Amino acid sequence: MQTHTLDDLARMVPDGAKLALPVDYAGVSMVMTRPLIARGLTGLHVVCLPTGGMQPDMLIGAGCVATIETSAMTLGEAGGAPCFSRAVREGSIRVMDATCPAVHAGFLAAQKGVPFATLRGMIGTDVLANRPDWKVIQNPFSQDPDPIVAIPAIRPDVTIFHCPMADRDGNVWIGRRRELASLAYASERTLVTVERIVDTSLLADEVMAAGVLPALYVEAVAVAPRGAAPIGLWGEYPADMAEIGRYAREARTPEGFRAWLDGADRALEAVS
């Protein structure tokens, strides 16, 4: 398998793409955020499975995002997502507010190749009232009135995530973070960054194989040690709360966000 550079991966995301990203604790490829911003992408439709954090907030701050589809945007203990909140106030992005299981249902429908999945709840909420793409239908198996919500399949153009390892065949190990598999099953192409490449096939051992997303669903892999930092990666390293807190404070203004981006650029140049 050929491994790619981060810039190679960034070039596989076109303007206006529907880009799917995982929840913070599942494995976010934070290291891809800057190459995406550096490309000057515009008009992205970002879908968060099922919520978003620092990465989509940075993409919004950099002006790459036209629409965000998510159940929530949060920096966890560091507080609200600053660029997202500002963009909502200014009306500069379209928000498709969702609820977590509805986003999962949309990905499940895409995984199965069916037009929609149905889900309980949501009836009478303003979430549903503001989602004309969700339809209330009658349960066809019930004799009595039984309304239920139909969620259309979510088919992203691109998914990007980070996980601990890939093998030489392009299989990637996602452990029990099955939402990463949901993302890949539903997406046209999946781009993965990993901590390391292992020489033995991940499918050779049944214990490991249970946590493998096969290469069939993986378009390209790039190696990026600590690629989820500062958010953290399960089983590998914790979140850097001080750095996330610094982002939360500095990104409160557009100038602060720009200065934070530039400052981190300088820090990168210093180590490279």
Add this chain to the structure above:
Amino acid sequence: MSAVLPRERLIVTIARLLEGVRHVAVGASSPIPAAGAMLLRALAERQGKPRVRISILGSREHNFFTNGSAELFDCAGQGRIDAFFLGGGQIDGEANINLVGTGDYPQTPVRWPGSFGSSYLYFVVPRVILFREEHTPRVFVEKVDFVSAPGTSPEGVYRPGGPHTLLTGLGVFSFDKARKRFRLESVHPCHTLAEITAATGFAFDHDADVAQTADPDAETLALLRGRVLTELGETYPEFARQINVDIAGLDLKWAG
């Protein structure tokens, strides 16, 4: 009997509200509900009652799910979760909750993170405890600006779940689904009915003479300060450390 911290009283009250529950789920960054669930588990073990399972979202130690973040919702949809906690930037007198923002949607001047799983879990989890420590008129409003999840549903809508109790830093309310109305069940010590009425933007029922929220017995308090705070420290180290500091301060005050 030594003095009790207000937060310890909340934890003990949560354990009481969860009585009989077999599987309780707790959202990320909810140390007080998590502590209440852990106290329930410790009490059940001591009394030889059936095992209590606790799922703390986002925790590695207290998360036995292996099917990603969808598993919690699948579990809840099948009735495998008995209790859950919801909060909200706004909660109104009909138990509607708002996690999205204030003012006119979508360009809300104050924007909160979003509805998370509330628009679903409020419908399917039988015993939802609304928990918000801050008890002020900006939180407890007449009518929410955005309904993330409604307190009740019309007949014919699938709704096995919903609000069971509202617990705040000032008192405990029950909810009457038929009348769509809260009833103040008890006031925490050091607070008054008048204070609660002034801090609540909606009307609610209450007895002329409202009961006081019960303090824990010495045995329960010891269990909380021992085993439960140790367990809590694995997931919420900063919270557990702070409450231990506060307990030490209490003892000093009590001794003095």
